[in-house]
Amino acid sequence: MSFEFELTATEGAARAGVLSTPHGQVKTPTFMPVGTQGSVKCLSPGQVRRSGAGIVLANAYHLMIRPGAEVVAGCGGIQDWCGWRGPMLTDSGGYQLFSLAELARVSDEGVEFRSHIDGAPIFMSPEDAIGVQKLIGADIIMPLDDCVGFPIERRRAEKSVARTLLWARRSKAAHAGGSQALFAIVQGGTYHDLRRESAEGLVELDLAGYAVGGVSVGEGTSLIREIVEATVPYLPPQRPRYLMGVGPPEDLLFAVAAGIDMFDCVMPTRNGRNGWAFTADGIVKVKNSLHARECVPLEEGCDCYTCVNFTRSYLRHLFNAGEMLGMTLVSLHNLRFFARLMEGARDAITRGAFGAYSRAALGRLGRLTD
Amino acid sequence: MSFEFELTATEGAARAGVLSTPHGQVKTPTFMPVGTQGSVKCLSPGQVRRSGAGIVLANAYHLMIRPGAEVVAGCGGIQDWCGWRGPMLTDSGGYQLFSLAELARVSDEGVEFRSHIDGAPIFMSPEDAIGVQKLIGADIIMPLDDCVGFPIERRRAEKSVARTLLWARRSKAAHAGGSQALFAIVQGGTYHDLRRESAEGLVELDLAGYAVGGVSVGEGTSLIREIVEATVPYLPPQRPRYLMGVGPPEDLLFAVAAGIDMFDCVMPTRNGRNGWAFTADGIVKVKNSLHARECVPLEEGCDCYTCVNFTRSYLRHLFNAGEMLGMTLVSLHNLRFFARLMEGARDAITRGAFGAYSRAALGRLGRLTD
Numbered sequence: 001m002s003f004e005f006e007l008t009a010t011e012g013a014a015r016a017g018v019l020s021t022p023h024g025q026v027k028t029p030t031f032m033p034v035g036t037q038g039s040v041k042c043l044s045p046g047q048v049r050r051s052g053a054g055i056v057l058a059n060a061y062h063l064m065i066r067p068g069a070e071v072v073a074g075c076g077g078i079q080d081w082c083g084w085r086g087p088m089l090t091d092s093g094g095y096q097l098f099s100l101a102e103l104a105r106v107s108d109e110g111v112e113f114r115s116h117i118d119g120a121p122i123f124m125s126p127e128d129a130i131g132v133q134k135l136i137g138a139d140i141i142m143p144l145d146d147c148v149g150f151p152i153e154r155r156r157a158e159k160s161v162a163r164t165l166l167w168a169r170r171s172k173a174a175h176a177g178g179s180q181a182l183f184a185i186v187q188g189g190t191y192h193d194l195r196r197e198s199a200e201g202l203v204e205l206d207l208a209g210y211a212v213g214g215v216s217v218g219e220g221t222s223l224i225r226e227i228v229e230a231t232v233p234y235l236p237p238q239r240p241r242y243l244m245g246v247g248p249p250e251d252l253l254f255a256v257a258a259g260i261d262m263f264d265c266v267m268p269t270r271n272g273r274n275g276w277a278f279t280a281d282g283i284v285k286v287k288n289s290l291h292a293r294e295c296v297p298l299e300e301g302c303d304c305y306t307c308v309n310f311t312r313s314y315l316r317h318l319f320n321a322g323e324m325l326g327m328t329l330v331s332l333h334n335l336r337f338f339a340r341l342m343e344g345a346r347d348a349i350t351r352g353a354f355g356a357y358s359r360a361a362l363g364r365l366g367r368l369t370d
Numbered sequence: 371m372s373f374e375f376e377l378t379a380t381e382g383a384a385r386a387g388v389l390s391t392p393h394g395q396v397k398t399p400t401f402m403p404v405g406t407q408g409s410v411k412c413l414s415p416g417q418v419r420r421s422g423a424g425i426v427l428a429n430a431y432h433l434m435i436r437p438g439a440e441v442v443a444g445c446g447g448i449q450d451w452c453g454w455r456g457p458m459l460t461d462s463g464g465y466q467l468f469s470l471a472e473l474a475r476v477s478d479e480g481v482e483f484r485s486h487i488d489g490a491p492i493f494m495s496p497e498d499a500i501g502v503q504k505l506i507g508a509d510i511i512m513p514l515d516d517c518v519g520f521p522i523e524r525r526r527a528e529k530s531v532a533r534t535l536l537w538a539r540r541s542k543a544a545h546a547g548g549s550q551a552l553f554a555i556v557q558g559g560t561y562h563d564l565r566r567e568s569a570e571g572l573v574e575l576d577l578a579g580y581a582v583g584g585v586s587v588g589e590g591t592s593l594i595r596e597i598v599e600a601t602v603p604y605l606p607p608q609r610p611r612y613l614m615g616v617g618p619p620e621d622l623l624f625a626v627a628a629g630i631d632m633f634d635c636v637m638p639t640r641n642g643r644n645g646w647a648f649t650a651d652g653i654v655k656v657k658n659s660l661h662a663r664e665c666v667p668l669e670e671g672c673d674c675y676t677c678v679n680f681t682r683s684y685l686r687h688l689f690n691a692g693e694m695l696g697m698t699l700v701s702l703h704n705l706r707f708f709a710r711l712m713e714g715a716r717d718a719i720t721r722g723a724f725g726a727y728s729r730a731a732l733g734r735l736g737r738l739t740d
Contacts, residue, residue, distance in 0.1 A: 038684070039693040046675065047414075067662060067687045075665040075683050083679040292437060295445040309415065309453040313445050314408070317437045323409040324694055 003139065003181035003208055005240045005261075009350045013232065013259035016349040019055070019240055021087040021139035022179065023079055026054035028240065028261040029345050031252065031338040032089060033269065037062050038072070038082040041269050042328045043335070045084040050305065051332055052339030056084050057264045060133045060141075061093020065115050065122075069135035077137030089140035089264075092129040094185070094213070095245065098147035106146060108163060126167040130174040130182075138180065142211065143171035145185040150219040157189035160214070161198040172205055181208035183242065189214060190223050192230035199234035209240040212260070216245035225254055232259045249278065249341055249365055253358045256345050268338050272331030275319045279337065280364050284312070286330055291316040304336035305329075373509065373551035373578055375610045375631075379720045383602065383629040386719040389425070389610055391457040391509035392549065393449055396424035398610065398631040399715055401622065401708040402459060404639065407432050408442070408452040411639050412698045413705070415454040420675065421702055422709030426454050427634045430503045430511075431463025435485050435492075439505035447507030459510035459634075462499040464555065464583070465615065468517035476516060478533060496537040500544040500552075508550065512581065513541035515555040520589040527559035530584070531568040542575055551578035553612065559584060560593050562600035569604035579610040582630070586615035595624055602629045619648065619711055619735055623728045626715050638708050642701030645689045649707065650734050654682070656700055661686040674706035675699075 004020040005028075017028040033040045033048055036059045040048045048056060063072055075081040078088055097104045097111045104113035110125035124132075129144035146163040148156055164187045175182045184202035188194030202210065212231050215224050224246060235241050242262035243255050252263055268278065275286040279299040284291075286298070297307035298315065306315070306329040318326030341361070348357035374390040375398075387398040403410045403418055406429045410418050418426060433442055445451040448458055467474045467481045474483035480495035494502075499514035516533040518526055534557045545552045554572035558564030572580065582601050585594050594616060605611050612632035613625050622633055638648065645656040649669040654661075656668070667677035668685065676685070676699040688696030711731070718727035 037687075037691045037693055039688055039691075039695045042694045042698075044417075044675070044695060044698065045679065066691055067683070071663055071683060071687070074663055075681050081681065081684050083684070293441055293444055305414070305416065311445050311451065313437070313441060314451050314453070317407070317441075318409055321407045321409075321436055323407055324412050324697070325409045325414060327694070328412075328414065328698075 002179065005209070005238065007238070011349045011352050011354045012257065014257050014345075014349050014354045015259055015261060016346045017240070017261060019087070019261075021055075021181070023085065023087045023139055024054075026087050027346055029256045029342050030054050030262055031342050032057045032262060032264040033335050034264055034266045035082065035084070036266075037066070038078065040335075042273060042324065042331050043269070045082065047305070047328070047332055048084070048335065049086070051335035052343065053335060055087040055089060057089045057091060058082070058136070058138065059093060059096065060090040060129065060136055061096045063090075063136055064093070064132045065117055069132045073135040073137065079137070087140070088138040090133050090136055090138040090142065091244070092133065092142045092144045093124070094142075094145040094147045097124075098149065098217070106163075108166065110144070126170040127174040130171050134178060134180065140181045140183060140209065141175075142183050142185060143168050145187060145213055147214050147217070148187065148189060149217045150190065150223070152189045154189075154191060154194075157187070157191055157194050160187045160189070161194050161201070164198065165201040168202055168205055168207070172207065183207055183209040183211050185211045185213035185244070186231050186235075187214045188231075190219060190227060192226070195227060195230040196234050199231050203234065203236055207239075209242060210235045211242040211244050213244045215243065216247060216265075221248075221251055224251060225258075228255050228258045228260065249338070250362060252338075252341060253345065253361060257354065257358060268334030269331045272334040273327040275326065275330060277330050278334050280361070282365055286312065286315050286326070287319045288316070298330070298333050299337070302333065302336065302340075304333045306333040306336075372549065375579070375608065377608070381719045381722050381724045382627065384627050384715070384719050384724045385629055385631060386716045387610070387631060389457070389631075391425075391551070393455065393457045393509055394424075396457050397716055399626045399712050400424050400632055401712050402427045402632060402634040403705050404634050404636045405452065405454070407436070408448065410705075412643060412694065412701050413639070415452065417675070417698070417702055418454070418705065419456070421705035422713065423705060425457040425459060427459050427461060428452070428506070428508065429463060429466065430460040430499065430506055431466045433460075433506055434463070434502045435487055439502045443505040443507065449507070457510070458508040460503050460506055460508040460512065461614070462503065462512045462514045463494070464512075464515035464517045467494075468519065468587070476533075478536060480514070496540040497544040500541050504548060504550065510551045510553060510579065511545075512553055512555060513538050515557060515583055517584050517587070518557065518559060519587045520560065520593070522559045524559075524561060524564075527557070527561055527564050530557045530559070531564050531571070534568065535571040538572055538575055538577070542577065553577055553579040553581050555581045555583035555614070556601050556605075557584045558601075560589060560597060562596070565597060565600040566604050569601050573604065573606055577609075579612060579632075580605045581612040581614050583614050585613065586617060586635075591618075591621055594621060595628075598625050598628045598630065619708070620732060622708075622711060623715065623731060627724070627728060638704030639701045642704040643697040645696065645700060647700050648704050650731070652735055656682065656685050656696070657689045658686070668700070668703050669707070672703065672706065672710075674703045676703040676706075
């Protein structure tokens, strides 16, 4: 099966759809767990699958550096190699190069940087990023983009938009109709007109999907929302839309309402490893001594392996005793929470009840967070 | 169902049997994964179960210190609390008190020691050890014993035998016919006559099972084997026999041949976390760069989740990249290896072919170990 995206229902700007890839279908809106180095941290692919995740993200930059894209290719590509027999997406590494900025020098030719492992100098062009991702073999691949921070001067944001478009063109040429789905990444900082300009330029390239990039770089929730609203109207409705690196449940609900279909974020797994559990009522801090004798699940009514089998008392003990299983179990619950949030959104959109679903969810979410 | 042990086949001194407990049956010989703090490190109870393990060990000393036995009792006992819905055994902590010896002072009354967590002074009598284990609620419990090291003077070994018998009597009185199965622990160091004396004294108490203790304290494989041979003949054939803290596959095969039914050891999980995998041909050191491009499982033909789904290339990458999943997957394989070794031994005993099974296994095992 090749790459396809079909809308099955809409409610206002919110959409429910089905993404078809060579490794299977994914119902949207969908949250993609992050497996930066080819592993969703602390979880087996079976555990990730049972959390309800349909598609997993890996990072081409990290895999290129270690173990090397040709190692992954030599074992049959990323799905066979990391044991996730389902749809996958690789990010190119533009964001990583941005976040390792002091080690990187960006020009129109590409990015010159030093390996974060051994300091070795590496040059990556947009063509290189496509070549690496062809070797890795995910279903969806992302072009190299010129990701900028926040706050950012307008002049630099303009340059980022122009360069990202230039690189997207070169990426498309390097991709040359390959079997992987190549997305584009919209830049433009917090400048609404630049976001529109970036989107319109990229849409002309007619790529398989459109990502809103350059977010989650320190601009905060309200600006992320502004950026989404300034960008989505200029994206083609028949293509999937991916908001990169976002985010907390509240932001996911907002972005679904605005017409986003795909998300990724380290939040459920990173917070899980720190003992912060997402629940419908907000955050449960597992390490807190008030849970020491609580013989109840993390979240009443949750159907995840963690909530079905373990109490807060036991989970708190695992963190307290330094047992890694604690990180695994809370990460697992958090992924299930994010998957359930998206499943609920999808069902609601299909029933034309997303507005009510979102209001009810948002009304509860803040209750425990401090 | 109460506690029962039934022999189903013998071959020479080797035995196949079935252990029945309130939480289910276990086929013997059996290897018990170690969940010291109520968690088999890096693995979920579901993963432990699917490795083929039938019974899991936890440590009463550790759980008493953290989170406290009454916390475990308050959540319904160890099985409910840690999510292992099957037979469990708790060790009393005699070995731990021995291994933390500089913090402990032993008298006939019991052990005075300082918590390894916060240094708080604690006194534990044999009656306390039973009381703690009643609260924790495992199916099989162990009395406090006076575990000594190696080498050990004969006079101290004699004292250990006498005190361990005294404590076993007091433990039996404290147990008072409770529903848990109380075992005894044979001591006597490397002195054959003391091992016999210890065994005979304890057998008079008619306890539910007999453990060979005070081994794996630095005496080495050949002395462990001597101790087993000097002890087993004096244990009642109708009771299960448990060799504590042993050990490498070769020693398990030897001990099964000598008539041991139960084992526990941290070796499969500890080595798994260090990237050492047990295979029929010996140890595979996963981190070794020679595995970087090996697109084959850890062990050809192994039916574990790790070997069915992942290559050495990927596992090596996980360790190299510091991904915890590597520790989980190799631990899982190692537990499956130990379970298969015991399953194979049991089948062979049932067919009267254990001698050949053991010789064939031992002939291969050394090949990769350095």
